[in-house]
Amino acid sequence: MNVFLCVIIQILVWCGYSLVLYLSHHDHSFYETVLLVMFSYFNFLIAMRFITNKTAGVNLTIFFTVIYVAGRIMFL
Numbered sequence: 001m002n003v004f005l006c007v008i009i010q011i012l013v014w015c016g017y018s019l020v021l022y023l024s025h026h027d028h029s030f031y032e033t034v035l036l037v038m039f040s041y042f043n044f045l046i047a048m049r050f051i052t053n054k055t056a057g058v059n060l061t062i063f064f065t066v067i068y069v070a071g072r073i074m075f076l
Contacts, residue, residue, distance in 0.1 A: 006050040006060065010043045014068045040065045 017039045021032060040061060047057030 002050045003056075003060070006047050006057075007064075009046050009050075010061070010064050013039060013043050013046065014064065017068075036065075036069075 017035065020035060024031075043064065044057065044061045047061050048054065051057045051060065
């Protein structure tokens with residue numbers, strides 16, 4: 001149950017990241033990369049809060065970051 005809740009919250013965070021990118025569409029790619037790292041770290045902190053196993057939290061965060069970036073590249 002904790003993993004499912006963590007997944008839902010991480011998906012919501014990535015939706016928030018998409019909204020931030022949409023609102024700041026004129027920013028340089030460096031700042032978008034910094035935001036990506038910040039949101040990934042924030043997702044890692046969320047995973048550590050809900051999942052006690054650090055390896056599972058890191059794997060989940062990396063998985064959703066890769067899925068988000070791949071989806072963004074595919075649709076752009």
